[in-house]
Amino acid sequence: MNDLLLRALRGEEVERPPVWMMRQAGRTLPEYRAVRAEAGGFKDLLMNPNRAAEVTIQPIEAYGVDAAILFSDILVVPEAMGLPYNLVEKVGPRFPETIRSLADLNRLHEVDPGRDLKYVIDAIEVTLKELQGRVPLIGFAGAPWTLFCYMVEGKGSKDWTLARRMLWEEPALSDALLTAITKATKAYLHAQIEAGVHVVQLFDSWAGSLSRELYVQRILPHMQDLVEGLRGRVPLTVFAKGGSHFLKDLATLPCTALGLDWQTNRQWARRLADEAPGGPKLLQGNLDPSTLYANPGIIRAETHRMIDELGIQRTIANLGHGLYPDIPADHGRAFVQAVKEYTPATERETTTSV
């Protein structure tokens, strides 16, 4: 197996940073669009273990990445808790029912992943079989605050004011909902690990909507509960998009790596991760995904600058958020290739040399 990612996550010295891309399986690849067209909708695709495995594996060949990440969706957990949703093309997720009261909360049920999320577990098993050990498989889940946002609002939002309003107006209800989500997510990730994923990642996509105080006081205890409950199993990465204002607080979690968005200063994050209370953490990120609209020469230079700033060791090269659907596949390949060909700045030929 190409175990570069796992060696890096174990803290071993590596020859170069491992590389993968958030949303690497998806619309940028023609071979994905072909499978998706056969499957029907996005949800049909992720609920079909064979097809989900197929698109999970595609990026290994297509981009040459060092890891596969399960093709799935963070909203499968709310659905498993009893809150079904639809994915409306070009519009986004829509939950016909939402959580606004204790009565709503009481209609949710505990999640048995083997029953309620069997299609994901099956997809992991098919994927691992078809991967034939080529690269590690990353599992994932949405973080409690991000799932809370969707379960309260029922759809995407710019400011998540209904969810934030509930935090202030109904602290007990909010906390109970976050507790229920955390419990379901813990069970779900344990089941993914049982099924064989090698690494897990928590996506807190809407972390940036909260002040540091509110995140630390109301959300971080649930993150702590969740990450602590998974400690000692497989390496775990926490990616809180827009959350660099409380990265120092996230660094207190017993996780292995912190994901960085492209707004986060790299050298600052490196110092912070090196000095994390439980020992140094890896950093994962953080090229501005829009850089991949540029030509391959610029992609290469910006990727090399990223590694200059993050360092080779304890770094997982990635984007600062998911690949945008209209990024040419060639440009994704240029990013991955640039990581593989990285040499330190002092050893590089510069454009001004003769």
Added chain:
Amino acid sequence: MNDLLLRALRGEEVERPPVWMMRQAGRTLPEYRAVRAEAGGFKDLLMNPNRAAEVTIQPIEAYGVDAAILFSDILVVPEAMGLPYNLVEKVGPRFPETIRSLADLNRLHEVDPGRDLKYVIDAIEVTLKELQGRVPLIGFAGAPWTLFCYMVEGKGSKDWTLARRMLWEEPALSDALLTAITKATKAYLHAQIEAGVHVVQLFDSWAGSLSRELYVQRILPHMQDLVEGLRGRVPLTVFAKGGSHFLKDLATLPCTALGLDWQTNRQWARRLADEAPGGPKLLQGNLDPSTLYANPGIIRAETHRMIDELGIQRTIANLGHGLYPDIPADHGRAFVQAVKEYTPATERETTTSV
């Protein structure tokens, strides 16, 4: 006149921070909803000088704020340049045409504010007459990057990928569009100042979508041009939402104050503003607007903590973004009142004292 805001902006020592709220004129106030219902749509309202003046003035009585801000919209500038838009209820702005090519750009025209934005100038004149000098009037415009986003995409976006793609793919076209926007905005703000506004603010609502490097290299020169071109007239505040990762760069602009969102660390921003290259700057902000969903006791405590952290001097008390439409007017009043009643932490009775 209550000239507290102007004294603070001149750098004079003040008895307490002046206070106003972004989006203080609007849906939170029943008296606004009445005027809006009479006017028709949002655009009918802002294009009617008498009605625009009326809703501009409402918050002075309703909230007791120390300044009025003109009721208008940042998108009037693209429209004046030749790109009309509609405001669709519960959906947002929609531009039937967008700028994607040099041919599109060439169809825009130079802005003569006295002709193309006469309704805004008229609204300022009516407002000043009806204000009768009670409080200063703040004028404003969208910053070049934020207007660029709308003119390229034609509507709101989560990631502004079309606009960011253009920055990478068509640097010359992007720069030409930013230059045209900057020129129009400069003329527009000069006209607002001629008409009598006492302070101006630039809103860079989508600053947070860019990496520091991209903002500094591609956007900041236009900000510099714009702010430099207005220097020496009235105090100017730059508010770059989500832009705390380049606040240090914004502090190099020859502006009077920097607006802060609620994700920005206050003590850090204070040090940075105190050490700004051109001399100390004021800070404006930055209570998390969702705090106003809480009860007045919490609003009061959080507002006092904000002033503890920002300091009394060189601070303009405000929210970290606009008032949300569903915030009770009473809670807006509690915020303003808390600023007016502020006493330093050392002099406050704490809840643990007997």
